[in-house]
Amino acid sequence: MKVKPLRTRRKFLKDLGYISVGFTLLGACTGVEDPIMAARVDYDGKLPGSMGRANTVNAWLEILDDGSIRVLSGKVELGQGIRTAIQQVAAEELDMDLEKVQVQLAETGRTPNEGYTGASASIQNSAMSVRYAAATARQELLGLASKKLNTPIDDLLLYSGIVKSKLDNKSLTFAEILEGVQIEKEVSLPVPIKNKKEHRYVGKAIPRTDIRDMVRGQAIYIQDLRFPGMVHARVVRPPGYTSQLMSIDDTDLRNEVPGVLKTVVKGSIVAVITEREHQAIKAEKYLRNHTEWTTPIPFPEYSKLYAHIKEVATGPETVKSAGDVTAISKEMDTLKARYTKPYIKHASMGPACGIAMFDGEVLHVWSHSQGIYPMREALSTMLNLDSEKIHITAVPGAGCFGHSTADDAAADAALLALEYPNTHVRVQWSRQDEHTWDPFGPAMIVELEAGLDENKNINSWKAEVWTDSHSTRPNEDAGTVLTARYLETPYQMKSRGYLGGGHRNADPYYSIPNMTVNAHYYYGPLRTSSLRSLGSFTNIFAVESLMDSLAEKAGQDPMEFRLKHLEDERAIAVIQKVKELTASQNIADDQGVGYAFMRYKNTDAYIAMAAKVAVDKVTGSIELIKMWAAVDVGEVINMDGITNQIEGGLIQAASWTLKEQVSFNTTEITGTDYLKYPILRFSEIPEVEIAIINRPEEDAKGVGEVPMPPTPAAIANAIYKACDKRVFDLPITPDKILRA
Structure with a gap:
């Protein structure tokens, strides 16, 4: 992002050190005195993808008759707190009090078409679109007010829904400026946004107001x-998919x-x-x-699932190639390992509903x-x-x-x-409908091979990934919705959906000169689609488990081994932070602390995490004691929202790691309730500690899917430290530990 400071009187005085930002913002918050305008900088980077469909101010926000702001977003609230984050961004750019900004989420014909809410992309798409639309609206309001008040823009103040002349104290509300007309101006670069050093709301921990209603049991869900x-x-429902x-x-x-x-x-x-x-x-x-x-077409035997996957898969397709992996030779210290993940469910606490x-x-x-x-x-x-x-x-x-x-x-x-x-x-x-007909996260196989050179650095890396589709989300293809497949003239899916998510993060974010990633695609027996973090969950489980094994083979500390294969300072910082968080741990004989690292999609947020476990070496039972995470999402919009998402994600991923797998026989899916598909219980939830590295100068990234992928590797590595048993097949259960 290239930013050019605007030379303003505010900036001139600030540079001289005569103005306290905290003091001037206090005036803005309390209304006791007129605020001094915050400095602006020109943003001339790339506009968000969501603006490709809606690039005018009025597509994203409206000025209401009472001077308050209604923000329009095509995203939906999943528990990630997107409404609050968008409210913060809009209030910031328009210098409004938070309570004067309301946010309307997805409604066709009313809000922008932002496609799906997913891929941890709501902040960088929706929230940033609102930021640039609000900043453009601000400039337009100042321009219109300048004409109505016959005052130069430099002599105007904009705050709390009014524009006021510093020359004669005359003012106009936003509604009076617009006279019932919305701002149709196109958002174009450069966009003058508020200097991030002067933010009132962005970067702060603003609680979600809807949590209060949830706790009180009020009617907020469909x-x-x-x-x-x-x-x-x-x-x-029929007895099987093909009945x-x-x-x-x-x-x-x-x-x-x-x-x-x-x-x-x-x-x-x-x-x-x-x-x-x-x-x-x-x-x-x-x-x-x-x-x-x-009678439906029978499923393969559950015990032969992974053999079946390999039998029906196509490929390989090379999706990443760098250097020459034939450099892996017999003279090297090499490791090979196979990792698997079963089908897992969304297992939403509330079964689906439609009206x-x-x-x-x-x-x-x-x-x-x-x-x-x-x-x-x-x-x-x-x-x-x-x-x-x-x-x-x-x-x-x-x-x-x-x-x-x-x-x-x-x-x-x-x-x-x-x-x-x-x-x-x-x-x-019903619960049975939900557990049986859910589009599951697909079963996967990952086979890795890596070699160390004479300096004990990773020289070569080869990954083979077997995956089904990771997204069959609804679109113009009616076969993507279940109902359409059972009509008189049934609709079947015209395509396989999004296969690319299967090999996401299979190429490690480490400096490895020779690397190949091959994908093998299969059409599996069970219905599949998007589940939080897609293939990254399995791929990072494999990558970060092997990184610990390679570190052991090299005779090095696992975190130091990772650090010497990283050049990105932000990646190094999250690892160092999580080491700091766990430095004072006392570890008993039956306990272990394991670590893992990832940069999501290799382009987005960074996370390093640790897990502490205790393992009973007689029964194989596992106690997850505590988890830590250090996360860098670039610019933090809502510290509270980010922390909540990471905490929840770690716990959900721990449940996937230790408990969850879809069970079936040759005729039906058998895991039809929470007894047959167990999830982590409240009594099993560990203590969680989160550290967020805020980098306001960097682009803001989403965090919803980020905690998931490193969790199984951190837990698996911790279990290995506790009992010297490594489990390669999820979920990690006591019987697998005893058999290892």
């Missing part, structure tokens, strides 16, 4: 949403279950609409017992989808309905990073709303 006269529906409906007998349904309003049968879609939710549950159970289906209402012209949908515009395209194709006739409002659901079943529940509701118009139709999935 599962809590109610409309007058709303009816309830359930869908009868087709043969027959249905609903003759006595209304006699057995009161309140049934309609039974819907469309192809292999069987659904029931009732007056109350409990009636829908009973009716779905009745219909499940009175339908016949074809829809067709008013005869427009189909209105409420959903916790993470991409309402792409989902609208899928619904348009599935229902043969013009996309402009579909209006989708994003409503928070139980936090879930990735492509969950939210879109499928919304598609169910949309289909049924057309069958029962002018009434809100609510489809609530």
Whole structure:
């Protein structure tokens, strides 16, 4: 990013040292006296990708009649606190109090089309788009006020929703300046943004206000949403992915279950609409017992899953090549290892829910989808309905990073709303539906080989990655939503989805002269899509486990071994910070501390982390005692939000590492509840300590997916330190430790 300081009187006086920034900002916060304008600098770097679709100020923010600001963002709230971060950025650039800035999140036809919320990209796309739009709006407001007040811009003050002349104290509110017209100016470079040294809100720990409502149990989730006269529906799921409906007998349904309003049968879609939710549950159970289906195509035996993956995979495709990996020779100290990860679930605490209402012209949908515009395209194709006739409002659901079943529940509701118009139709999935039909994170295999030269440095690195698709998110291809696959004329996916996420971070962020990464793609037996951090979780588990093994082979401290293979000072800083955090640990005989490092995607945020465990060498039981993380996301927008995401991510990743795997037999998925698909319990949650390295001069990066990938390696390395047993296959369970 290239920044050119603007020469202002504010900057001139500041350079002389006559003005205390803290003092002048206090005036702005309290309203006791007029603030002195903060210095601006020209940003002339690259505009965010989201601005490619919406590049005018009014696409991102509106000035309301009372002078407050409404910010428009196409992102959705998943628990990452994006609403608060965007509020901070807008308030900063417009010198507004936080309470005078409201943020409206994704709604088709109302907010910008920002595609999906994912890939830890909301800060650098949505929040930065709002920053540049707000900065442009500020300049436009000053220009218009200058004409109305007949005052040069340099003699104007802009704060708290007004522009005031320093010459005669005359002022105008933002609303008076615009007179009911919004700012349509295009955002173009350079953009004069506030000097980051003078930020009031950005970089601070601003708590999310919605947490208070969650703790109080107030209705904020889609599962809590109610409309007058709303009816309830359930869908009868087939016994397997490829099963087709043969027959249905609903003759006595209304006699057995009161309140049934309609039974819907469309192809292999069987659904029931009732007056109350409990009636829908009973009716779905009745219909499940009175339908016949074809036998689904069998799954491979679970014990032979990884052999099956290799049998059906295509490739290899070389996705990274540097130097010559044939340099790995018999004369070198070499290591080979194979690592695996099973299918894992989103396992959202709240099963999916969708609500829809067709008013005869427009189909209105409420959903916790993470991409309402792409989902609208899928619904348009599935229902043969013009996309402009579909209006989708994003409503928070139980936090879930990735492509969950939210879109499928919304598609169910949309289909049924057309069958029962002018009434809100609510489809609530069951826990069994959620656990069985979820688009899982795919099973993966990673095989690594590395060689050390005579100086005990890594000379060559070869990675072979076997992966299914890591994203089949909804788009104009209707087959991406489950409902469309079971209609009279079923839609099947036209493509494999996003395969590139499978080899993400398989090329280590270390200085290695010779490196090759090959990808082998397979089409697996289970439905898959995006799950937090995609293939990075497996790849970094493999990379950072092998780094510890290589350090041991070289006879070196594992962190020092990593440091000597790094040139990036920011990478070095997070490792040194986590070493500092763990320096005072006392380690018992049955305990170990393990480390791991990553730069997400090799382009985004940095993280180094550590895990402390205790292992019972007789039973193999594992106690996760504590985890530490040092993280560098560049410029910090909300310190509180970043810390929360890292803490939650570490705990979720620990659950994946120690507990989670999708179980199935040749006929069905068997992990249909939390007893058969265990997750980390509250009593098992470790202490977590986070250190954030704030670099305001660097670009801001997202952090939602960053804690996941290094966690399994840090835990595996800690277990090895505790009991001298290395486990290569996730999840790491007591029986695997005893067998190691």
